[in-house]
Amino acid sequence: MKKDGAIGVFDSGIGGLTVVKGIMDRLPYENVVYFGDTARVPYGTKSVETINKFTAQIVEFLLSHEVKALVVACNTISAVALDTVYQLAGDIPVIDVISSGAKASVMSTLNHNIGVIATNATVNSNAYTRAIYQLDNQSRVYAKACPLFVPFVEEGLLDHPALELIARDYLNVLEHEGIDTLILGCTHYPLIKPLIRKIMHDKINIIDSSLVASEDLAILLESTGLATEVNNDRIIEHKFYVSDVPAKFQKMAESFLNRNMPLPQLVNLDS
Numbered sequence: 001m002k003k004d005g006a007i008g009v010f011d012s013g014i015g016g017l018t019v020v021k022g023i024m025d026r027l028p029y030e031n032v033v034y035f036g037d038t039a040r041v042p043y044g045t046k047s048v049e050t051i052n053k054f055t056a057q058i059v060e061f062l063l064s065h066e067v068k069a070l071v072v073a074c075n076t077i078s079a080v081a082l083d084t085v086y087q088l089a090g091d092i093p094v095i096d097v098i099s100s101g102a103k104a105s106v107m108s109t110l111n112h113n114i115g116v117i118a119t120n121a122t123v124n125s126n127a128y129t130r131a132i133y134q135l136d137n138q139s140r141v142y143a144k145a146c147p148l149f150v151p152f153v154e155e156g157l158l159d160h161p162a163l164e165l166i167a168r169d170y171l172n173v174l175e176h177e178g179i180d181t182l183i184l185g186c187t188h189y190p191l192i193k194p195l196i197r198k199i200m201h202d203k204i205n206i207i208d209s210s211l212v213a214s215e216d217l218a219i220l221l222e223s224t225g226l227a228t229e230v231n232n233d234r235i236i237e238h239k240f241y242v243s244d245v246p247a248k249f250q251k252m253a254e255s256f257l258n259r260n261m262p263l264p265q266l267v268n269l270d271s
């Protein structure tokens with residue numbers, strides 16, 4: 001693996017850009033190769049078999065770009081297809097949002113009551129509960145699927161009053177469980193963090209998996225000697241690939257990342 005290789009980041013669609021933003025802010029000298037499966041999103045409502053099949057195709061695509069590390073930005077993939085990622089990655093190190101989010105939640109909680117909000121597939125997999133329990137066997141994890149959040153975010157309806165009503169309905173249950181820490185267990189949820197913050201008690205610490213995964217990536221690159229040396233002359237060249245509607249991705253990416261973006265390249269992973 002070469003130090004100057006890129007970081008391969010992938011997601012079921014556009015949501016993984018929250019992780020890309022975290023990486024760009026935390027590791028500004030690293031190049032990113034991103035794949036978003038915009039033709040087949042959402043994954044959160046699909047079967048484990050289908051998600052594993054799609055995941056294998058994406059990982060093989062990124063490995064063909066000689067990435068030096070992989071970041072599984074999608075919580076649903078991290079929940080149900082992580083073994084597939086590791087099998088294909090071989091000795092390429094892997095960071096995933098669930099391991100990072102679980103670790104951060106255990107470090108944050110004082111009363112061991114941790115809430116997780118995520119897609120149906122992630123909640124049904126119990127992946128967060130298992131990851132948290134392995135680190136803290138006194139923990140009680142309350143997971144709540146919030147399937148309507150993703151379509152609202154995808155449609156850009158972040159301030160829509162209907163979203164607030166739905167969010168209150170989803171989140172009040174968790175507040176009554178006495179959680180002191182809440183994990184945003186889906187790529188899209190950091191984009192509605194202000195709304196979640198408004199609804200949840202001030203004392204509840206909100207863990208944004210996209211930020212903690214970027215921090216874990218920084219630690220991993222440093223500890224494995226794979227970090228790019230700080231060099232102001234280095235040309236940073238991120239590459240973005242999608243499986244459908246590149247123009248929509250470009251528009252949303254420009255507003256998420258607050259910078260001009262080239263049109264991502266279209267890739268058909270089935271061919």
Ligand code: DGL
Binds near residue numbers: 013122150187188
């Ligand atoms: N990227 C997915 C996740 O983090 C959300 C969108 C989807 O359902 O595919 O779980």
